[in-house]
Amino acid sequence: PGTDFACNVARQEGCPSGQSCHFADLEDGGTGSRCFAAECDVVRQDCPQGQRCTYVGQGGATQRRCVEAGTAEEGAPCTLAANDGGLTYDTCQQGLFCKDEPVDGGTGFFCRRLCHATSECGEQGECNTVLRLEGTAELPLVCGPPSRQCDPFGEDCTAPLSCYPSTSGPVCAGTGTRREGEACDFSNQCTPGSACVDTGGGLTCRPLCRPGGTPACATGTCRTVGNNPGVGACVPS
Structure with missing residues (x-):
């Protein structure tokens, strides 16, 4: 789904001067983000x-x-x-x-x-x-009102929102565009299915995983994300 999000709504990043980033219904019936003048x-x-x-x-x-x-x-x-x-x-x-x-x-x-x-x-x-x-x-x-909790491994948020780990547990939030390994400040700057975690060299977007379960990490170690029971992020070993 990340390819459908051309810019970051929450941070207003990725658009030329004079344009702003908004979620949008796409021609293929999906939902993403686009720059609008x-x-x-x-x-x-x-x-x-x-x-x-x-x-x-x-x-x-x-x-x-x-x-x-x-x-x-x-x-x-x-x-x-x-x-x-x-x-x-x-x-x-x-x-x-x-x-x-x-x-x-x-x-x-x-x-x-x-x-x-x-x-x-x-x-x-x-x-x-x-x-x-x-x-x-x-x-x-x-x-x-504050978002209800959701399943970061599922699709139970209403588009164009996605489920991300937060300091108070998983919540529905605006969908981000940053991919694995890119620098971030918040999890919902990352594409769905990932989180913003400290990997030792700063905060970066990393794939989600279940500690001791599925999905597992293709590479690295599944480290628990604080205040999000059963949710982890794949960090380099």
Whole structure:
């Protein structure tokens, strides 16, 4: 799956200047990441003062554009409607997006924070909720509740997220692109099925393994990953 991920969403790495990295639905039906050019970035919020960057619909297409900032705060109810110029966008403040959520058997709409990485979500959330918007191939992310634990040897995370070891056990997180042996800071910078571990010469991406079980290491030694019972990483012997 690593070949489908052309850039790193969480770190915003791998794209030319003027483009940003987003998850995307691919032509073959899979999910990956791609570089997209647009007027602005929904996380950096690099629009002129008094405006915000958000996803704007017009004529069946959806693009990131600079528009007037809304007034609804994070977590507050919001609406999505067309203005006099035929542009459709929501009533949320800068950096937020109006997301549909189940409420008492129905559907409500609330402003949630747009993000590229969990570090942008504060202490109570993670950048783990994927939006699928009509008229764009981009799959933006918003902050959601902490991810449930998952199986790093399975495929039980919703694409484009993958399961990685973390300090609190395996969690679903944005998929990385770095391959075996490449330097890293976090496990989800690596391709699925690997983790970022210290091999003695610095942190690098290494394949996952089960200590004393399957999958085993083709080369090296299966060393347990702390706080992740039954999960190891193949490190050079």
